[in-house]
Amino acid sequence: MTLSLRNDVLALEMAPGFGARVTSLRDLRNGRDWLVGGRLEGDASDAASYRGAEARGWDECFPTVAPCDHPAWGRMRDHGALWGRPWQADGAGAAYFDGSGYRFARELVLDGASVIARYEVTNTASKPLVWMWSQHCLLEARPGERLVLDGIGPLNRADVPDRIARDGTVLKAYGPVKGHASVGLDGPEGGIRLEWAADEIGHFGLWLDQGGWPEEAPVHQVALEPTTAPADDLVAAGEDAISLAPGTSRRWQVTIRLRAGGKDSHD
DSSP states (O other): OEEEEEEEEEEEEETTTTTTEEEEEEEEOOOOOOOOOOOOEEEEEEEESSSHHHHHEEEEEOOSSSSSETTEEEEOOOOSTTSSSSEEOSSSSSSEEEEEEEEEEEEEEEEEEEEEEEEEEEEOSSSSSEEEEEEEEEEEOOTTEEEEEEOOOOOOOOOOBBOOOOOOOOEEEEEEEEEEEHHHEEEETEEEEEEETTTTOOEEEEEEEEOSSOTTTTOEEEEEEESSSSSSSSSHHHHGSSSTTOOOOOEEEEEEEEEEETOOOOO
């Protein structure tokens, strides 16, 4: 089952039964779908692999991104516990996932040319919940489009290109958020911005894959990732991992804004 949200400016589709993946984010002013499309690939088991066929749309990575062995969680699957697993729909744009000792909830609201994503994690266990989160929104970037990284401090790699090219490169980098982040892509067909506050989400991850991964069937995509930790997995997150006391919740928000023809949607 697919749920749809639509206004005069944009249309969004979400699959609650497959990790509440957002499968389409289309600007109705120019027809551009910003997300990498494709079939819903993958399984719900702990052994599920996340490769090029699975790298589609917008997922939520929680409580880790890369697989790892964690003292509290044990062996953790690639890209976290949520993707590809059935969520419960809870309204037109809302859904939640009840895991062992936690609830992860997300509400999507359309506001003109923007999607407001509101998140809440609740610890339903009797012991602290240790976790990290990354928004895994895979963008189908086009050659010549320009990266915009406003509000981001120095990245942990200095060779980040400012323009998208299809040259067989792959890169992952992290940087701190300075006050308010506004990251995205700009090009002749418009642009996209992901915006959030540093006091809610303190870090940014850049995944830039232009034909360099995976080896068996390379893909071309970009992910601009608000994240709670500058690390690929929960073990590596160290002190940046969040510890949530029993019975408490944490909330945060990311706004995704589409820009038509390179201009702000309010112009």
